[in-house]
Amino acid sequence: MRVNEQTKAETRQALLDAAAQAFARHGYHQTPIDSVSEAAGVAKGTIYNYFSSKEEVLHALIHDACQLAVDAAETTPGSASTHARLEAFVQANLNWARKRTPLALLFARELLGGDTRTQALIREAAAPCVEKVAAILQAGIERREIEVDAPPEALAFTFLKLTNMLLLQSWESPTSWPRLRDLPATAVSLFLHGVARAGPSRNEP
Amino acid sequence: MRVNEQTKAETRQALLDAAAQAFARHGYHQTPIDSVSEAAGVAKGTIYNYFSSKEEVLHALIHDACQLAVDAAETTPGSASTHARLEAFVQANLNWARKRTPLALLFARELLGGDTRTQALIREAAAPCVEKVAAILQAGIERREIEVDAPPEALAFTFLKLTNMLLLQSWESPTSWPRLRDLPATAVSLFLHGVARAGPSRNEP
Amino acid sequence: MRVNEQTKAETRQALLDAAAQAFARHGYHQTPIDSVSEAAGVAKGTIYNYFSSKEEVLHALIHDACQLAVDAAETTPGSASTHARLEAFVQANLNWARKRTPLALLFARELLGGDTRTQALIREAAAPCVEKVAAILQAGIERREIEVDAPPEALAFTFLKLTNMLLLQSWESPTSWPRLRDLPATAVSLFLHGVARAGPSRNEP
Amino acid sequence: MRVNEQTKAETRQALLDAAAQAFARHGYHQTPIDSVSEAAGVAKGTIYNYFSSKEEVLHALIHDACQLAVDAAETTPGSASTHARLEAFVQANLNWARKRTPLALLFARELLGGDTRTQALIREAAAPCVEKVAAILQAGIERREIEVDAPPEALAFTFLKLTNMLLLQSWESPTSWPRLRDLPATAVSLFLHGVARAGPSRNEP
DNA sequence: CATGAATGAGTATTCATTCAT
DNA sequence: AATGAATGAATACTCATTCAT
Numbered sequence: 001m002r003v004n005e006q007t008k009a010e011t012r013q014a015l016l017d018a019a020a021q022a023f024a025r026h027g028y029h030q031t032p033i034d035s036v037s038e039a040a041g042v043a044k045g046t047i048y049n050y051f052s053s054k055e056e057v058l059h060a061l062i063h064d065a066c067q068l069a070v071d072a073a074e075t076t077p078g079s080a081s082t083h084a085r086l087e088a089f090v091q092a093n094l095n096w097a098r099k100r101t102p103l104a105l106l107f108a109r110e111l112l113g114g115d116t117r118t119q120a121l122i123r124e125a126a127a128p129c130v131e132k133v134a135a136i137l138q139a140g141i142e143r144r145e146i147e148v149d150a151p152p153e154a155l156a157f158t159f160l161k162l163t164n165m166l167l168l169q170s171w172e173s174p175t176s177w178p179r180l181r182d183l184p185a186t187a188v189s190l191f192l193h194g195v196a197r198a199g200p201s202r203n204e205p
Numbered sequence: 206m207r208v209n210e211q212t213k214a215e216t217r218q219a220l221l222d223a224a225a226q227a228f229a230r231h232g233y234h235q236t237p238i239d240s241v242s243e244a245a246g247v248a249k250g251t252i253y254n255y256f257s258s259k260e261e262v263l264h265a266l267i268h269d270a271c272q273l274a275v276d277a278a279e280t281t282p283g284s285a286s287t288h289a290r291l292e293a294f295v296q297a298n299l300n301w302a303r304k305r306t307p308l309a310l311l312f313a314r315e316l317l318g319g320d321t322r323t324q325a326l327i328r329e330a331a332a333p334c335v336e337k338v339a340a341i342l343q344a345g346i347e348r349r350e351i352e353v354d355a356p357p358e359a360l361a362f363t364f365l366k367l368t369n370m371l372l373l374q375s376w377e378s379p380t381s382w383p384r385l386r387d388l389p390a391t392a393v394s395l396f397l398h399g400v401a402r403a404g405p406s407r408n409e410p
Numbered sequence: 411m412r413v414n415e416q417t418k419a420e421t422r423q424a425l426l427d428a429a430a431q432a433f434a435r436h437g438y439h440q441t442p443i444d445s446v447s448e449a450a451g452v453a454k455g456t457i458y459n460y461f462s463s464k465e466e467v468l469h470a471l472i473h474d475a476c477q478l479a480v481d482a483a484e485t486t487p488g489s490a491s492t493h494a495r496l497e498a499f500v501q502a503n504l505n506w507a508r509k510r511t512p513l514a515l516l517f518a519r520e521l522l523g524g525d526t527r528t529q530a531l532i533r534e535a536a537a538p539c540v541e542k543v544a545a546i547l548q549a550g551i552e553r554r555e556i557e558v559d560a561p562p563e564a565l566a567f568t569f570l571k572l573t574n575m576l577l578l579q580s581w582e583s584p585t586s587w588p589r590l591r592d593l594p595a596t597a598v599s600l601f602l603h604g605v606a607r608a609g610p611s612r613n614e615p
Numbered sequence: 616m617r618v619n620e621q622t623k624a625e626t627r628q629a630l631l632d633a634a635a636q637a638f639a640r641h642g643y644h645q646t647p648i649d650s651v652s653e654a655a656g657v658a659k660g661t662i663y664n665y666f667s668s669k670e671e672v673l674h675a676l677i678h679d680a681c682q683l684a685v686d687a688a689e690t691t692p693g694s695a696s697t698h699a700r701l702e703a704f705v706q707a708n709l710n711w712a713r714k715r716t717p718l719a720l721l722f723a724r725e726l727l728g729g730d731t732r733t734q735a736l737i738r739e740a741a742a743p744c745v746e747k748v749a750a751i752l753q754a755g756i757e758r759r760e761i762e763v764d765a766p767p768e769a770l771a772f773t774f775l776k777l778t779n780m781l782l783l784q785s786w787e788s789p790t791s792w793p794r795l796r797d798l799p800a801t802a803v804s805l806f807l808h809g810v811a812r813a814g815p816s817r818n819e820p
Numbered sequence: 821c822a823t824g825a826a827t828g829a830g831t832a833t834t835c836a837t838t839c840a841t
Numbered sequence: 842a843a844t845g846a847a848t849g850a851a852t853a854c855t856c857a858t859t860c861a862t
Contacts, residue, residue, distance in 0.1 A: 008821090027320055029234045032856060043823045045859080054857065082401075112370065113318015115232055119377075140401075147402045154382035155400070158374065165317065165370055169363065177359035194398035195360070196287075196345075197352045206840050206846040213846080238832065248848045250834080259832065411825045411861050418825080437730055439644045442852060453827045455855080464853065492811075522780065523728015525642055550811075557812045564792035565810070568784065575727065575780055579773065582734075587769035604808035605763045605770070606697075606755075623842090647835060658844045660838080669836065 012050045014040040016064065019057045020102040024109065028058055058110075059121055065107035066125035068096045069160075073132035082140035083188055089133060090163050090184040097167060105171060108164040123157075130156045146192075163187045217255050219245040221269065222307070224262045229311040233263055233323075263315075264326055270312035271330035273301045274365075278337035287345035288393055294338065295368050295389040302372060310376060313369035335361045351397070368392045422460050424450040426474070429467045430512035434519060438468055438528075468520075469531060475517035476535035478506045479570075483542035492550035493598055499543060500573050500594040507577060515581060518574035533567075540566045556602075573597045627665045629655040631679065634672045635717040639724065643673055673725075674736055680722035681740035683711045684775075688747035697755035698803055704748060705778050705799040712782060720786060723779040738772075745771045761807075778802045 018039035022031040033054045037047045051057045072092035076085050097104035110118050123130075133156035140146040148155060166187050170180040178186035223244035227236040238259045242252045256262045277297035281290050302309035315323050328335075338361035345351040353360060371392050375385040383391035428449035432441040443464045447457045461467045482502035486495050507514035520528050533540075543566035550556040558565060576597050580590040588596035633654035637646040648669045652662045666672045687707035691700050712719035725733050738745075748771035755761040763770060781802050785795040793801035 004821090027234070029232070030320070033858090034856075044857095045824060046822055048858070049821065109318050113314050115235070145402060146400050148382070148400045150382035151380075154380060158371070158382050161370055161374065162367070165366055166363070169366065175356075175359060177353070177355035177363050190399060191395070192399040192401040194394070194396055195351050195353045196397040197350060206838085207844045208841070208846060216846085237830080247846095250849065251847055253833070254846060411859085412823045413825060413862070421825085437644070439642070440730070443854085444852080452825095455828065456826055458854070459825060519728050523724050525645070555812060556810050558792070558810045560792035561790075564790065568781070568792050571780055571784065572777070575776055576773070579776065585766075585769060587763070587765035587773050600806070600809060602809040602811040604804070604806055605761050606807040607760055607762045619842090648837090649835075659836095660845060661843055663837070664842065 008050075011040070011042060011046070015042070015047055015050055015057070016061060017102070020061050020100070020106050023058065023061065024102040024106040027109070033057075058118065061103060061106060062110060062118065062121055063125050065100075065103050066122065066129065068100065068103070069093060069107075069126055070129040070132075072096060073129040076132065076136070082136060082143070082145050083192055085136045086133070086159070086188045086191070087184045089136070090187055093163070094167070094180075094183055101171070105168060108168040111161060111164050112168065126160070130160060133159055159191055162191060166190075216245070216247065216251070220247070220252055220255055220262070221266060225266050225305070225307040225311050228263065228266065229307045229314060232314070233319075238262070263323065266308060266311060267315060267323065267326055268330050270305075270308050271327065271334065273305065273308075274298060274312075274331060274334045275337070277301060278334045281337070281341070287341060287348070287350050288397055290341045291338070291364070291393040291396070292389045294341070295392050298368070299372070299385075299388055306376070310373060313373040316366060316369050317373065331365070335365060338364055364396055367396060371395075421450070421452065421456070425452070425457055425460055425467070426471060427512070430471050430510070430516050433468065433471065434512045434516040437519070438524075443467070468528065471513060471516060472520060472528065472531055473535050475510075475513050476532065476539065478510065478513075479503060479517075479536060479539040480542070482506060483539045486542070486546070492546060492553070492555050493602055495546045496543070496569070496598045496601070497594045499546070500597050503573070504577070504590075504593055511581070515578060518578040521571060521574050522578065536570070540570060543569055569601055572601060576600075623665075626655070626657060626661070630657070630662055630665055630672070631676060632717070635676050635715070635721050638673065638676065639717040639721040642724075648672075673733065676718060676721060677725060677733065677736055678740050680715075680718050681737065681744065683715065683718075684708060684722075684741055684744045685747075687711060688744040691747065691751070697751060697758070697760050698807055700751045701748070701774070701803045701806070702799045704751070705802055708778070709782070709795075709798055716786070720783060723783040726776060726779050727783065741775070745775060748774055774806055777806060781805075 015036065019031075019036045022036055022039060033047060034044050036057070037044050040047075047057070051060065072095070073089055075092050076088045080088070093104075107122075111122055114122070130153055134152035137146060137155050137159070138152040141148070141152065146155075163183075166178060166183060167180075169176045170178060170183060174180070178190075220241065224236075224241045227241055227244060238252060239249045241262070242249050245252075252262070256265065277300075278294055280297050281293045285293070298309075312327075316327055319327065335358060339357035342351060342360050342364070343357040346353070346357065351360075368388075371383060371388055372385075374381045375383060375388055379385070383395075425446065429441075429446045432446055432449060443457060444454045446467070447454050450457075457467070461470065482505075483499055485502050486498045490498070503514075517532075521532055524532065540563055544562035547556060547565050547569070548562040551558070551562065556565075573593075576588060576593060577590075579586045580588060580593060584590070588600075630651065634646075634651045637651055637654060648662060649659050651672070652659050655662075662672070666675065687710070688704055690707050691703045695703070708719075722737075726737055729737070745768055749767035752761060752770050752774070753767040756763070756767065761770075778798075781793060781798060782795075784791045785793060785798060789795070793805075
């Protein structure tokens, strides 16, 4: 039945939302699965009709977050300066983070401090996104705007971690640097140019 | 079983080492405390002769790590360029991280992804270290080498997170950027100047 | 496993019965809670579906016992001699004690030798019962049948302790005085008139 | 050596005193044995040089208390009224209870609410005391002052429990009836004559 | 499909007792 | 004889998962 399909999808999404909120706030391992079903307004056992285990819920969330990050990567303009393209990417990520805050914070937490299993999952699910960023950086390298002797993918992954670290920090502590609203510009500026005034100080020992 | 002070100190250290290793590898909450005692070669209950709770073990470790970081901060030269001083700080941290790897990785993990309680603990125990870095940055700001409109402490904390993120990453994935051996130079270079080639690209849109 | 209310109530009661038996026999602190679940024929964890802690099980039992005592107090006739009313009260208590022996013995034990917490709980839960007995004694005082210079509540509480002491003793040691079947008459007689033959011996030095 | 013998005896007594205090206050099972040795000013293990187990400490205390009760029984006059002799016995017990309060309270608690093992121990150790009281009561029975159809030992044991119940109660709750200072007179008066005014009410139904 | 009672392995912690020093 | 570190069995409680209703 059409309506039932829809209801099912809604229940699944309610569970994911509740889980994202709880996992982001208290951490995955500190969250009893009952509290997730309760917050989603269903019974304890129901969650197992949608996910085969607690871990699978986490993985589904990670997957969703990665997909949003991939989508964000794909909306970045194909032909602008490296700075502009990176900033557009961060901005797009910030956009969905504003709408899906718990999901974004959970993703950032797991990206930075998740266990090996989860990290591997992220690496796989976020690969297209990393590829896209890598392509932007590769273009920058070719244009001699960026001068780092490293595979663009490694660079891109570090960039992703950096932006998520800044996102997590600025969300949790409003007095931190950078502020949330400055995140896209500042993160990219930091990554490309650092905090130092441009000029002669560059190649100091 | 009156035992001399040295033996006691050794047992305590063995417990801390085992805990650091286990917490760093599997995460604090995923580590049964019995496994720590076992890894340290003592019986289950013995750990409670040294620490009043599992959490206190974590706190002792955090404290040790913060102390090492503070020590590292205090060895940095007082009168060199911002770049040199920061690099010396990162290098000193890398030095103890090489000797106390599990402790360093645990610290990095908790700094980036620990729960609220632990983060607060770190903020407090690492305050002198943050202050020292803040002083270095403040000097850079006054000398107009650094141009960021933010409290030096906020900047310093972000710097600390950045270096620990890079440390954690380069330790766990040897193909990442930057490589571990390049960490001090690269981390500071990234923070101060970014990855972009110096010059006209700076104030791009 | 949606189960009907009756089954739930039965399980709950089975747990309470098993707990009463075990607590009465071995004492609250000496009884492992797992043994209660086991005796009730359910798994270890099941008891926590019904009570939030071991202490709450004890409290529920105390509460039940107090309620039975209160019910007993309320069935006592309103207009008979002090002796008859007290005896009716003790008899009513003995009646439920015969049906719920472990509960009655547990109550007696906790009333006489429970820790401070439990004693306080009993005082609160048994208050209506004490009030009722106090009212009976107060009437006796007003009618000049009883001559004791003390608040009726204090008198009533001592009476309650006395009867429970005798109950516990006569249950545990069948050769004791008084015998269980004589309890109502003897306890009240002891309380009101003592064991001495009435007459001139009363105000002896 | 003489002094060593004395020191040993002092240590033993210090341990017993500390144990009596702790057991009386928190209950035997709720008292960690460390807290006893600590309160006695010796190390944890030392207690095992004096007693083979925690239970033996309790038994030694029970034994001491019983001995004091026996001593009290033996000081009672051999030829006075039943009332006077019983009162002298209770008074003598109250006398040592004032000097050794924790011991007395512990004894009362164990007498009323101790486990089977301890009760049996008390019955054995207090037998001479019970015998003495039984003899007093037997004399009363023979003189037709007391009219109860029961073995004097059973009567005596109930009398002992009654007085200890009243002692415990009046010590712990100063507003209870009877007051501590009235205990000897009131306890005996209650036991022999009850709280009712002497006279026609005696053989009421 | 949804429910929520039942399950039982897992976990942190306590504590009586031992024994090397 | 005194010490107190080490021991490990015991214990209250949690929680992911199952499955009868």
